[in-house]
Amino acid sequence: MHDGDRADTADMTDFDRGTGWGREEAPLSAVAHTGEREVETTLRPRTLDSFVGQPRVREQLQLVLESARKRGVPPDHVLLSGPPGLGKTSLAMIIAAELDTSIRITSGPALEKAGDLAAMLSNLAEGDVLFIDEIHRIARPAEEMLYLAMEDFRVDVVVGKGPGATSIPLEIPPFTLVGATTRSGALTGPLRDRFGFTGQMEFYTPEELEQVLKRSASILGIAIDDEGRAEIARRSRGTPRIANRLLRRVRDYAEVRADGVATLPVVRAALQVYDVDELGLDRLDRAVLDALVRSFNGGPVGVSTLAVAVGEEPTTVEEVCEPYLVRAGMLARTPRGRVATALAWEHLGLQPPPEVGRLDAATPSLFD
Numbered sequence: 001m002h003d004g005d006r007a008d009t010a011d012m013t014d015f016d017r018g019t020g021w022g023r024e025e026a027p028l029s030a031v032a033h034t035g036e037r038e039v040e041t042t043l044r045p046r047t048l049d050s051f052v053g054q055p056r057v058r059e060q061l062q063l064v065l066e067s068a069r070k071r072g073v074p075p076d077h078v079l080l081s082g083p084p085g086l087g088k089t090s091l092a093m094i095i096a097a098e099l100d101t102s103i104r105i106t107s108g109p110a111l112e113k114a115g116d117l118a119a120m121l122s123n124l125a126e127g128d129v130l131f132i133d134e135i136h137r138i139a140r141p142a143e144e145m146l147y148l149a150m151e152d153f154r155v156d157v158v159v160g161k162g163p164g165a166t167s168i169p170l171e172i173p174p175f176t177l178v179g180a181t182t183r184s185g186a187l188t189g190p191l192r193d194r195f196g197f198t199g200q201m202e203f204y205t206p207e208e209l210e211q212v213l214k215r216s217a218s219i220l221g222i223a224i225d226d227e228g229r230a231e232i233a234r235r236s237r238g239t240p241r242i243a244n245r246l247l248r249r250v251r252d253y254a255e256v257r258a259d260g261v262a263t264l265p266v267v268r269a270a271l272q273v274y275d276v277d278e279l280g281l282d283r284l285d286r287a288v289l290d291a292l293v294r295s296f297n298g299g300p301v302g303v304s305t306l307a308v309a310v311g312e313e314p315t316t317v318e319e320v321c322e323p324y325l326v327r328a329g330m331l332a333r334t335p336r337g338r339v340a341t342a343l344a345w346e347h348l349g350l351q352p353p354p355e356v357g358r359l360d361a362a363t364p365s366l367f368d
Ligand SMILES: Nc1ncnc2c1ncn2[C@@H]1O[C@H](COP(=O)(O)OP(=O)(O)O)[C@@H](O)[C@H]1O
Pocket: 039, 040, 041, 043, 044, 045, 050, 051, 052, 053, 083, 084, 085, 086, 087, 088, 089, 090, 091, 212, 240, 241, 244
């Protein structure tokens, strides 16, 4: 699966450009590390039933798939949107598996020219799933070709150059496009409109992550008790990829420094070694909050300025750190810039100035 390889490496380049923090090794990065592909494949749920959480998306998707199956046609094109590590790629594969068809995998950055897409499309068999990861990064000419393909199962291939160029219409078998994006806002209107169904992936509750961890521990043969699982779940930023990774790091610690069983004290000690704090924030998150609070007095400050202050790329701050800081009620995105909430000040052990808002999200519990 060559295109699969490309999709996965492309998945990482966006974030690896960051300099100061080695995000690639950061234990709490929601983006897959280089060596993680294999273990992630092992841990991927294969059916909609074994897919934990996301009750809304799962039910909606079930209806879309079931109705298409009844009518004997490929289902509408599906867009999956949400932060990294929440199961978009897994769901795309599950869709193909549930439809009993094959999946072709590519990614927006790999589709630089219309010809790249034409090659993918002309290789499809009837009913196939075409998965385009990071679809918001698709190049313009390819995107325009995709409109026609999605709507009429047809592409116009331009042959030759200059005045002698002709366009040859090419039929493609009916297929289902599954697009994944971490930034649905960056999608053009016409592209978004051509999806029949959009699944908005949400962060997982600690209880759901406990279920994910239970399944993963049993697949990987890791001894961990209920309390240990709950502790990892609580610190995994609502993200299965992170939960699974912390589980493996805890396993390492348990094997080397304990008797191999991940109990609560073992989990706590292990996560301290990896710099994962009580709320599941890592060094970069804390640096972002710290800069926001100490250097900019709580904001508002633009994301680029904030990124420079912590020596990171704005996309990393925006797509990796912020979704969870917002979710945890510590940071707010306002039209004038990023603002720290009272909870952020308190998390850093500081007294928030009286005018700082608490927002409605700033409750002690992260998931209610
Ligand atoms: N709902 C889920 N149930 C169980 N495991 C999951 C679930 N969602 C994600 N995972 C795990 O997290 C990892 C990352 O998921 P992935 O589908 O690659 O996320 P995304 O494509 O959104 O970045 C996978 O290896 C999978 O094991």
